[in-house]
Amino acid sequence: MRIIDAHTHPVFMHDGATPAAARRLVAHGRAHGIVKMVALGDVLVHGRLPSAAQCRRINDETAQLKRWHPDYFIGFCCLNPTLGARAVEREVERCVTQHGFRGIKLEISNNARDACMGAVMAAARRWNLIVLQHTWSQTNIHQRRFHSDPADTAWLARRHPDVSVIMAHLTGCGYRGVLEAKGLPNLFVDTSGAFPEAEILDFAVQELGAERILYGSDLPIRETSVTVGRVLGAHLTAAQRHLILHDNAAKLFRL
Template identity: 60%
Template sequence: MRIIDVHTHPIFFNDGRREDEIDALVAHGRALGVERMISLGDVLRYGPRPDAAQLRRLNNESARLQKLHPDYFVGFCYLNPLLGEKAVMTEAERCVTKFGFKGIKLEIANNASHACMKHIMKAARTFGYVVLQHSWSSTNFGPNMQDHSDPEDTAGLARRHPDVNIIMAHMVGVGYRGVIAAKGLPNVFVDTSGGFPEDGLVEYAVEHLGADNVIYGSDLPIRESSTKIGSVLGARIPESAKAKILFHNTARLLNLN
């Protein structure tokens, strides 16, 4: 079955930068049936609030992956909403015009309910980006995580901006609560990344969101691709739903041939 992985960090805390490491990752992915990987960047290297120069450096690394394997890697533009409208728009424009990136990656600089998110939504609208928002249930992650976006925060963002497609990252992190929050929002796509697979969660997401709004993501190298692929292939859902989750939904969402 064909696969696109919408949630990867090929370079992670500086590991994986050498060409032989990149080539090995591509070979490993292809052996598992992964035809394309979305590179979200080394988003934890500089802490939760990288500055403009650090963002450029990380986005340049994703662009280098694309250049080395243009038929395999697709970049997302990592941004920090707290830097303000000018910084957000400048880097978002650079990433799409110079590199052809397909989306925006947001980590934990701020909560998705923060007013500064209007700059991100403007960039997404202007440049045709999908927005991937790090999301995790605070009941799973612990206290004092105010800059982590709960699934309700991400769903609220989507509700305020129905013309922007949003990926709610980490199905296992947002859990059943995340599925409930995303229900009824056609512009929200929940990716399967984050945490060890939970029996029944993919089935629950398909039942309540429909197979069209669930997409495959691994979060490699934090999670092993084969385990995350298995969580979809082993789910008690129709083969047609598995094909949508693993490939067709992301191909359509990002306009990938």
């Protein structure tokens, strides 16, 4: 079983930034069949509105992981879109040209519908990057001013059909979130987020097709055996499992 994990935070609240910790994580991943991890950065270490310098430090840590394990980690560039177009363009260009990052990670600096996202999506288009948007149902959280609901991330994908968008956290998006993602071929959903609630992955495959779903763990917040186990425990064909665990990500990330 070969797995690509599309959603990880190898460095989390400063933990994991040493060569030894990175080696341990790679060994851990390989023991679970994970052949590559998308490293999204220590995205909340400076709060929800990191400065440009803080974004650079987060991305430099991701780049360091890539240098230590170039065949294992795929880097995504952490951004704070509210810093403005110039800061976004500069950091994306730096991450792509100097570090070979493949995507952009957006946390909760702003809502996916905000005007500042225009520069982010333009940069993604220019550099052929994938945009992974943190997403969680706001039905019970009530932070929509800066926290994207599945409806917001779907809106973003609909508005930018030429950019591939990953709606993070299938479980956090819930059944309503899955339905929001319907009919948007450039919108993918990762399986991360919260506890392994039964049946929701089955529902997502039924409504979206296995081709639109990527395995993601959100480690270290979640346990790898659980996040893989929820895919293996769903009522899927072997071909569907293979798509979700590996092939969709390999195709999307051009591996």
